[in-house]
Amino acid sequence: MLDLAVLRPILRAAWGADTCDPHDVRHWRPDNPARGQCGVTALVVQDLLGGELILGEVFVRDDKVGHHYWNRLPDGQQVDLTADQFRPEEVVVGGRVQQRPPDAPRRCREQYEILRQRVRCLLAAGPWPDAAPPDVTPL
Numbered sequence: 001m002l003d004l005a006v007l008r009p010i011l012r013a014a015w016g017a018d019t020c021d022p023h024d025v026r027h028w029r030p031d032n033p034a035r036g037q038c039g040v041t042a043l044v045v046q047d048l049l050g051g052e053l054i055l056g057e058v059f060v061r062d063d064k065v066g067h068h069y070w071n072r073l074p075d076g077q078q079v080d081l082t083a084d085q086f087r088p089e090e091v092v093v094g095g096r097v098q099q100r101p102p103d104a105p106r107r108c109r110e111q112y113e114i115l116r117q118r119v120r121c122l123l124a125a126g127p128w129p130d131a132a133p134p135d136v137t138p139l
Contacts, residue, residue, distance in 0.1 A: 002048055002123075004079065011041055011081055014118035019111045023066065034085035040112040041082050042069035043105065044119055050074045055098040060089050068092045 015037050020028040024036025034041075042053050051073040058066040070080035086092065105112055 004081075007045070007048065008081060010119055010122045011037075011044070011115075014115055014122060015041075016114075019115040019118075021108055021111065032085060034082040037085070037115075038069040038080075038082040039067075039105070039108055040115045042071050043100070043112055044116055045071045045079065045081065046100065047116065048119075053098045053100055054078065054095045056092045056094045056096075058086070059091050059093060065090065069098070070095075072097075 012033055015033040017025055017028050019040055020036035021039060028035045045051075046053060049071070051071050054070050054072055056068045056070075057064055058068050068080075068082075070078065070083070072078050083092075
């Protein structure tokens with residue numbers, strides 16, 4: 001089974017400006033690689049680990065400035081691998097289950113496909129302590 005300790009650095013290595021949500025790309029920087037990666041990351045995590053997509057809203061004071069996605073794994077654990085993207089004044093509120101599109105997402109489809117392929121390649125490349133990649137659902 002794929003472990004989050006393995007997946008977390010793989011995702012960080014796979015993120016780039018080209019996998020960032022177009023809404024956030026002007027704020028994406030190598031020193032904040034999680035910026036704008038939440039939607040595509042949550043989809044890839046769901047591809048690999050299952051569970052549900054959770055959608056919240058991002059506020060600065062009383063102004064809604066965006067949305068934020070994370071995952072609830074099949075065991076109920078909530079996992080947000082892009083939470084560190086937010087500045088102190090940005091607050092995520094709410095969190096409701098969001099149905100996944102029946103195929104690839106319409107919005108950010110290209111970014112999702114790029115991230116998905118990079119993660120697939122990094123998982124295949126290893127190296128793994130036991131000389132075999134973790135057992136994962138194919139992407």
